[in-house]
Amino acid sequence: MCGIVGYIGHRPAQPILTSGLKRLEYRGYDSAGIATIDDDARVTLVRAVGKVAELEHAVATRVTADTVGIGHTRWATHGVPSERNSHPHHVGRVYLIHNGIIENYAELADVLTERGYTFAGETDSEVLAALVDALLPLHGTLLEAVSGALKMVVGTYGLALLSDENPDEIVVARRGSPLIVGLGEQETFVASDAAAIVGHTDRVVYLQDGEIGVCTRGGIALYDVDVQPLEPAVEKLQVDLASIQKKGYDHFLLKEIHEQPEALRATLRGRIDPETNRVQLGGLNLTDDQLRSIRNVIVVGCGTAYYAGLEAAYLIEQFTDDVTIRAEVASELRYRSFHTPKNTVALIVSQSGETADTLACLQELQRRGVHCIGIVNVVGSTIAREVDGGIYTHVGAEISVASTKAFTSQVAAVTLFGIALAQAKGMSRQDLVRYTDEFALLPEAIEAALASVEEQVRDVVRTYSDYSHALYVGRDTLYPIALEGALKLKEVTYVHAEGYAAGELKHGPIALIDDSFFEVCYLQDNWLREKSVSALVEMNARGAHAIVVTNVDRELPAETVIRVPTTADLLAPLVFNVVSQLFAYYMAVERGTDVDQPRNLAKSVTVE
Numbered sequence: 001m002c003g004i005v006g007y008i009g010h011r012p013a014q015p016i017l018t019s020g021l022k023r024l025e026y027r028g029y030d031s032a033g034i035a036t037i038d039d040d041a042r043v044t045l046v047r048a049v050g051k052v053a054e055l056e057h058a059v060a061t062r063v064t065a066d067t068v069g070i071g072h073t074r075w076a077t078h079g080v081p082s083e084r085n086s087h088p089h090h091v092g093r094v095y096l097i098h099n100g101i102i103e104n105y106a107e108l109a110d111v112l113t114e115r116g117y118t119f120a121g122e123t124d125s126e127v128l129a130a131l132v133d134a135l136l137p138l139h140g141t142l143l144e145a146v147s148g149a150l151k152m153v154v155g156t157y158g159l160a161l162l163s164d165e166n167p168d169e170i171v172v173a174r175r176g177s178p179l180i181v182g183l184g185e186q187e188t189f190v191a192s193d194a195a196a197i198v199g200h201t202d203r204v205v206y207l208q209d210g211e212i213g214v215c216t217r218g219g220i221a222l223y224d225v226d227v228q229p230l231e232p233a234v235e236k237l238q239v240d241l242a243s244i245q246k247k248g249y250d251h252f253l254l255k256e257i258h259e260q261p262e263a264l265r266a267t268l269r270g271r272i273d274p275e276t277n278r279v280q281l282g283g284l285n286l287t288d289d290q291l292r293s294i295r296n297v298i299v300v301g302c303g304t305a306y307y308a309g310l311e312a313a314y315l316i317e318q319f320t321d322d323v324t325i326r327a328e329v330a331s332e333l334r335y336r337s338f339h340t341p342k343n344t345v346a347l348i349v350s351q352s353g354e355t356a357d358t359l360a361c362l363q364e365l366q367r368r369g370v371h372c373i374g375i376v377n378v379v380g381s382t383i384a385r386e387v388d389g390g391i392y393t394h395v396g397a398e399i400s401v402a403s404t405k406a407f408t409s410q411v412a413a414v415t416l417f418g419i420a421l422a423q424a425k426g427m428s429r430q431d432l433v434r435y436t437d438e439f440a441l442l443p444e445a446i447e448a449a450l451a452s453v454e455e456q457v458r459d460v461v462r463t464y465s466d467y468s469h470a471l472y473v474g475r476d477t478l479y480p481i482a483l484e485g486a487l488k489l490k491e492v493t494y495v496h497a498e499g500y501a502a503g504e505l506k507h508g509p510i511a512l513i514d515d516s517f518f519e520v521c522y523l524q525d526n527w528l529r530e531k532s533v534s535a536l537v538e539m540n541a542r543g544a545h546a547i548v549v550t551n552v553d554r555e556l557p558a559e560t561v562i563r564v565p566t567t568a569d570l571l572a573p574l575v576f577n578v579v580s581q582l583f584a585y586y587m588a589v590e591r592g593t594d595v596d597q598p599r600n601l602a603k604s605v606t607v608e
């Protein structure tokens with residue numbers, strides 16, 4: 001949520017900053033700005049409402065050769081999107097960009113107002129800039145002033161600051177909002193996300209909570225909040241440039257839908273022994289004895305990550321009989337009086353590894369002594385670092401705000417954990433072979449589905465693109481798929497969509513059906529097939545415009561049938577889900593929405 005970039009080196013900073021911001025735009029895109037500083041400490045500040053392209057137009061009229069600067073792309077929390085609320089904020093001698101939330105900003109603003117500060121905008125970040133400026137004369141250096149300010153602040157931050165007091169440094173700090181520093185040859189990069197650094201250098205330092213850094217052309221000097229020196233740990237960046245490019249696709253969303261087979265192969269690689277079929281998950285940090293003793297599993301996530309957890313929970317309960325597994329919405333769980341019985345393990349699901357509510361649940365579960373396992377994509381992210389063990393999903397960068405390949409691999413990773421659990425508890429060899437063989441075939445099954453349904457989906461959306469409402473309906477393991485399908489549609493097309501359990505329809509939602517609705521019904525060729533057909537017939541009797549997504553090879557009573565040729569059993573829902581993704585994508589294209597960066601959203605939600 002919001003993107004930070006910074007550069008200090010020997011090249012003009014403006015183009016490096018704006019291209020970095022473009023790569024981070026998926027994190028927030030309602031306004032953007034950059035500040036650069038020259039050798040005589042003169043600062044050029046350019047800000048614009050809207051996307052980074054607007055900022056680029058503004059920068060074109062204020063080009064400088066400055067080699068030091070900071071930049072930001074914003075997703076509004078405090079204050080409407082406007083130039084005065086956008087970052088960098090300039091107060092006195094200080095220029096500041098901030099991700100996160102300063103909770104006590106109102107009290108701090110009162111004190112600073114008494115000291116004569118006035119505020120141009122309504123943001124908590126501007127108050128922090130004023131606080132640092134107020135402390136600068138007392139402390140002497142920007143580093144000391146930032147340290148002093150951070151001791152007075154309650155909240156979360158990823159920060160980058162410039163001051164006209166010293167044009168040869170950028171000060172950065174982190175608490176609860178990620179920051180990475182890239183080390184080049186006589187140049188140093190700052191970013192909230194590896195995407196802005198990849199291609200420049202692969203040597204990086206991940207700031208930890210409570211750390212403050214002074215970036216110069218020669219690298220970074222790291223300190224704790226009391227300005228005691230720390231030794232920076234230099235790591236190798238694990239993102240490649242190709243993964244953040246569109247590779248000929250019109251949109252990242254379509255590219256990422258098509259990347260699913262490969263992403264899934266990466267998730268599965270090395271995790272199923274081809275000889276014995278045993279699942280081997282190296283990073284759990286649990287012995288077989290500990291796995292055997294687990295009786296309760298809580299899967300926690302937000303949005304699509306929650307639906308992935310729910311789907312996996314439905315799958316896992318089919319092959320475990322002495323484990324209670326439940327999926328929980330992180331933003332709810334964190335404030336509930338929930339119980340953690342003995343022998344509980346938690347799976348913390350997050351693509352970005354930065355989602356604030358999910359992180360809060362992780363911390364609460366750890367406080368209660370629960371062993372927490374991360375199901376995370378972004379290597380080195382906060383959740384990945386704080387968990388007690390983990391299964392990286394390894395799907396590569398997911399740039400589209402709407403999550404697709406991450407979902408498929410999250411379901412796979414959580415379900416593999418379930419198999420590992422069942423295996424430790426004595427799952428029969430026959431079942432082990434059955435489930436792991438399905439996993440081995442899943443990438444091809446998704447490949448085949450993409451190849452066979454895409455053209456039909458592209459045609460079908462034309463019939464439904466003017467509808468205002470949609471119901472997505474599924475039973476059992478297709479219920480979470482209905483929820484996820486509805487989320488995808490509303491997120492990228494702005495069509496109102498609801499996911500329901502098929503059996504719940506007649507308890508209320510069926511009253512909604514009229515000609516402004518279409519209905520997407522998932523129907524698998526399994527023991528629940530006839531029950532799902534009944535729900536379909538009931539909807540038809542009320543005038544439904546039903547689209548059935550199915551692998552049933554016989555005539556079905558529906559306006560449109562999309563056949564997914566799969567023989568998968570346990571994992572067929574993941575194959576069906578590809579249809580929901582393509583449907584949402586082509587519908588968005590047909591309706592002309594901003595596919596990769598839908599309105600009001602941001603890729604990673606690092607505030608509550």
Ligand code: M6R
Binds near residue numbers: 349350488
């Ligand atoms: O990075 P995370 O997986 O923790 O993100 C969780 C949700 O914010 C995310 O899945 C969101 O719901 C997606 N935009 C859905 O497509």
